[in-house]
Amino acid sequence: MQKFDIIVIGAGPAGSAAATWAARQGRSVALVDKARFPRNKLCGGLFTERSRAYYHEIFGQDFDLSRAVTRRDIAFWHDGTELAVLHDIPPLHLTMRLDLDNTLFTHALAAGATDYSGHAIAELSDNKVTFRDGTQISGAVLIGADGVNSIVARHLFGTPFNKDTIGFGLEIEVPPDAQNPADQPLRIDFAAATWGYGWSFPKQGSTTVGVGGLHAPNPDMKAHFSGYLETLGIDPKQARFKGHYLPFGDFREHPGRGHILLAGDAAGLVDPITGEGIAFAMKSGQLAAQAACDALSAGTPQSALTLYKTALGDMLRNLRIARRLRRIIFAPRWQKAFVSTFRRSGTVRMQYMALLAGELEYPELARSVVTRLPRYLLNALRR
Numbered sequence: 428m429q430k431f432d433i434i435v436i437g438a439g440p441a442g443s444a445a446a447t448w449a450a451r452q453g454r455s456v457a458l459v460d461k462a463r464f465p466r467n468k469l470c471g472g473l474f475t476e477r478s479r480a481y482y483h484e485i486f487g488q489d490f491d492l493s494r495a496v497t498r499r500d501i502a503f504w505h506d507g508t509e510l511a512v513l514h515d516i517p518p519l520h521l522t523m524r525l526d527l528d529n530t531l532f533t534h535a536l537a538a539g540a541t542d543y544s545g546h547a548i549a550e551l552s553d554n555k556v557t558f559r560d561g562t563q564i565s566g567a568v569l570i571g572a573d574g575v576n577s578i579v580a581r582h583l584f585g586t587p588f589n590k591d592t593i594g595f596g597l598e599i600e601v602p603p604d605a606q607n608p609a610d611q612p613l614r615i616d617f618a619a620a621t622w623g624y625g626w627s628f629p630k631q632g633s634t635t636v637g638v639g640g641l642h643a644p645n646p647d648m649k650a651h652f653s654g655y656l657e658t659l660g661i662d663p664k665q666a667r668f669k670g671h672y673l674p675f676g677d678f679r680e681h682p683g684r685g686h687i688l689l690a691g692d693a694a695g696l697v698d699p700i701t702g703e704g705i706a707f708a709m710k711s712g713q714l715a716a717q718a719a720c721d722a723l724s725a726g727t728p729q730s731a732l733t734l735y736k737t738a739l740g741d742m743l744r745n746l747r748i749a750r751r752l753r754r755i756i757f758a759p760r761w762q763k764a765f766v767s768t769f770r771r772s773g774t775v776r777m778q779y780m781a782l783l784a785g786e787l788e789y790p791e792l793a794r795s796v797v798t799r800l801p802r803y804l805l806n807a808l809r810r
């Protein structure tokens with residue numbers, strides 16, 4: 428059986444970041460994925476400036492924007508009415524996940540991680556992975572970066588996510604320029620789903636149209652999506668819907684146990700308001716890898732989770748604030764007050780935009796919300 432310092436399961440943004448970071452520190456790393464790369468992942472592909480900064484920090488180079496579409500105008504809609512169009516916003520980059528994830532995976536192999544892609548796992552134990560072909564590998568630390576349906580989270584907690592709080596997204600691909608020609612803004616639709624929103628994101632070669640939100644209040648997400656497509660002039664009967672769970676605010680306070688760590692979607696690290704997950708996946712992968720390396724250097728692999736939780740402190744604090752704030756954006760009883768405030772207040776619009784672009788952190792937003800709350804409540808009562 429081949430022995431590694433660290434086994435990383437899942438080679439998406441979280442896993443490839445973890446493997447790259449640990450391998451660059453001279454650790455032996457096995458990078459396991461059931462898929463062969465390039466592989467696709469259902470996603471809007473919005474790559475924010477936050478993602479770009481983390482990418483630079485972790486992979487040691489600038490993100491190549493030549494294969495992304497970058498836009499600086501965005502339109503916000505609600506129930507078929509345009510609320511506002513913002514121009515010259517912080518840049519929003521739209522990427523194809525097939526391409527993005529393959530780039531990240533390639534970095535991890537170049538850093539020295541051993542390639543176990545295309546390997547299906549038959550059995551997982553605390554230090555050992557057995558593949559379907561019977562091969563086994565062992566690792567002193569295990570990083571579960573295997574997405575929202577994580578088998579590592581299932582191994583630790585019996586279930587990969589809480590079905591009462593998980594989110595869900597549906598998407599279709601339409602021809603480029605059918606929805607967002609270059610001279611048109613990007614489009615976000617509040618109320619395209621309950622506790623969620625709809626989007627139309629142009630990419631190179633395709634435009635992704637989707638809805639996402641909490642799963643429990645949207646048992647009829649397909650109906651919401653069909654309605655949304657009709658408002659965009661797309662015949663839902665001609666479209667092939669694809670769906671995927673999204674840990675939309677469903678993060679774990681204890682992302683692992685002892686020497687087993689969870690990163691990215693496996694730990695539920697997705698922004699509860701914007702749905703952004705790529706940046707948090709890469710960052711948590713890096714932090715998990717660093718915690719693993721430090722625990723190994725100290726000769727105490729079991730201390731990895733304690734180190735990881737300390738390092739994740741700021742991210743978890745942000746996500747907690749966001750989860751509280753999202754009530755006043757998405758809760759049906761607040762929606763009219765939010766929409767009216769959004770329509771009237773340039774500051775609120777710019778703050779929402781900065782949030783979406785990854786240029787504003789939640790503590791700052793929370794302070795601003797507190798000062799506006801009395802007027803907001805008054806607005807809600809008037810309606």
Ligand SMILES: Cc1cc2nc3c(=O)[nH]c(=O)nc-3n(C[C@H](O)[C@H](O)[C@H](O)COP(=O)(O)OP(=O)(O)OC[C@H]3O[C@@H](n4cnc5c(N)ncnc54)[C@H](O)[C@@H]3O)c2cc1C
Pocket residue numbers: 436437438439440441442459460461462468469470471472473474546547548572573574575576577578595596597598637639671672673690691692693696697702703704705706708
């Ligand atoms: C509809 C939708 C739209 C979204 N839009 C955006 C967006 O525009 N911008 C944004 O930032 N985020 C978006 N997200 C969130 C984003 O896609 C995720 O947060 C991000 O992909 C998480 O990365 P990850 O590495 O944790 O997991 P993943 O990207 O899911 O990667 C997990 C990897 O693990 C592998 N794997 C799974 N199970 C196993 C197994 N048993 N054995 C071995 N390997 C396994 C998979 O093959 C995969 O390669 C969206 C999500 C959805 C559902």
